[in-house]
Amino acid sequence: MRKIIFKSLVQAPLTEKPPAADAAALAELAQRLDQAARQRLGRSLSIRQVDAGSCNGCELEIHALNNAFYDLERFGLRFVASPRHADVLLVTGPVTANMREALERTYRATPGPKWVVAVGDCAFDGGVFAGSYACVGGVSAVVPVDLHIRGCPPSPTALLGGLLALLEHSAE
Numbered sequence: 001m002r003k004i005i006f007k008s009l010v011q012a013p014l015t016e017k018p019p020a021a022d023a024a025a026l027a028e029l030a031q032r033l034d035q036a037a038r039q040r041l042g043r044s045l046s047i048r049q050v051d052a053g054s055c056n057g058c059e060l061e062i063h064a065l066n067n068a069f070y071d072l073e074r075f076g077l078r079f080v081a082s083p084r085h086a087d088v089l090l091v092t093g094p095v096t097a098n099m100r101e102a103l104e105r106t107y108r109a110t111p112g113p114k115w116v117v118a119v120g121d122c123a124f125d126g127g128v129f130a131g132s133y134a135c136v137g138g139v140s141a142v143v144p145v146d147l148h149i150r151g152c153p154p155s156p157t158a159l160l161g162g163l164l165a166l167l168e169h170s171a172e
């Protein structure tokens with residue numbers, strides 16, 4: 001035991017250092033997103049996340065938007081608990097047969113104007129789960145999709161960029 005403690009004191013950690021974060025670029029992106037939401041909706045954007053059957057890798061990146069570094073709420077963007085309060089449905093995963101009805105009901109419960117954003121390669125076409133007996137397919141196989149954000153999983157910055165493109169494009 002003493003040997004292990006001594007080794008851990010002298011040895012450098014095996015994990016890699018995180019990449020340098022560009023806080024200024026991130027803040028600019030989130031501010032543009034909030035401005036676009038206020039122009040389009042007259043208020044900030046409310047997001048409801050729906051896990052339609054993902055491996056939870058995409059959720060980890062989405063959750064990161066709320067951590068101390070990204071802290072999305074400081075720009076007025078927020079995740080809501082009910083689709084009735086949402087402008088955007090952020091849907092992850094291939095849609096599993098068991099989640100199909102829940103996704104359809106969530107879509108119907110969301111008031112217009114509403115947007116559906118399919119997050120991750122699985123949400124695009126089933127990804128690594130395509131062809132499984134338990135999956136219906138990508139999100140667009142069940143509800144209309146306004147934007148796909150590809151990646152396995154997409155980074156928080158890619159998520160913000162995607163939401164910004166959605167609002168700027170829909171305002172045209």
Ligand code: SF4
Pocket residue numbers: 053054055056057058092093094119120121122123127128151152153
């Ligand atoms: S896209 Fe990748 S991270 Fe996201 S649910 Fe599919 S396998 Fe998991």
